[in-house]
Amino acid sequence: MPINSCRPNVLKMTAGQAKKFLEAQDKPTLVQFAADWCEFCEASRPEVEATSAALCDRARVVRVNVDKAPQLADKFGVNALPDFVVMHRGKVVARIKGYADRKTLLRAVSKALQARKR
Secondary structure, eight states, X not given: OOOOOOOOOEEEXXXXXXXXXXXXXXXXXXXXXXOTTOHHHXXXXXXXXXXXXXXXXXXXXXXXXXXXXXXXXXXXXXXXSSEEXXXXXXXXXXXXXXXXXXXXXXXXXXXXXXXXHO
């Protein structure tokens, strides 16, 4: 997937916002479950931002703070941080546990983008 020149647009959401947003999305969405105290979450921040920039408007990227949204984290079975979930049409289509680089994140989202074309 080529790198685009879009600006990163990682949306930070509360549990209520994220729940409504994810239910209403027609585009694939990469959700990063993270916490401010998590070193690997912070280390992956530049990779998540680069992923957002590369995806432009083809997919959404959302960051959810598990300390502020524990119910949402429970709903998605988050038991380690960071935890990345790719959603498409209201379903989890991919999951990556732990630190992930841009290439890995883009690969996970690209599968959802290909499925979207079908």
